[in-house]
Amino acid sequence: DSGVTQTPKHLITATGQRVTLRCSPRSGDLSVYWYQQSLDQGLQFLIQYYNGEERAKGNILERFSAQQFPDLHSELNLSSLELGDSALYFCASSVAGQGLSGNTIYFGEGSWLTVV
């Protein structure tokens, strides 16, 4: 158990809908990261927050948004869902931000999203 909690574990929704994925980081971790893993796209970094502020951005679509709240939990909002958004979405956390040697990143078990 990495200490990173993601909900829901599985989610099935229809195209055009909006969903919210939730992540609770490990106790004491200030950074939260979101990743998308699909069969044809591999593992993609979406976005990172550090202590409530956006720190780094990857290939995150405009239909997707995220935020980190004062209690450090984070939510990833996916809207106008398309079939291609079906994927496993991982959240991860670390004590600090990027660029620090030895800064370990811990992954949650992921949220499976199926868009039908």
Place this chain on the structure above:
Amino acid sequence: GQQVMQIPQYQHVQEGEDFTTYCNSSTTLSNIQWYKQRPGGHPVFLIQLVKSGEVKKQKRLTFQFGEAKKNSSLHITATQTTDVGTYFCAGLYNFNKFYFGSGTKLNVKP
């Protein structure tokens, strides 16, 4: 655009043989991270390299970051069946954008 190229895509080795996966970027990286993902599992962070020419070891795993901070490698000595999985590198650009390599899937035959 910025991207991280990772090779090989697949590697099949006999248990006890060595294994290396390589990542290359056309532009300088701020840092590079390595992950391992077992089949059906979530990525596990292995290491982060920050300094030019940095070499780090974790038991049978050796990680290198090139002098120009444009390439990196992961070398496993004397592979074991427990090493099976996909190894990903991820490069950070300008401390702002983060891109994963496509991964190298390692299969180890006992």
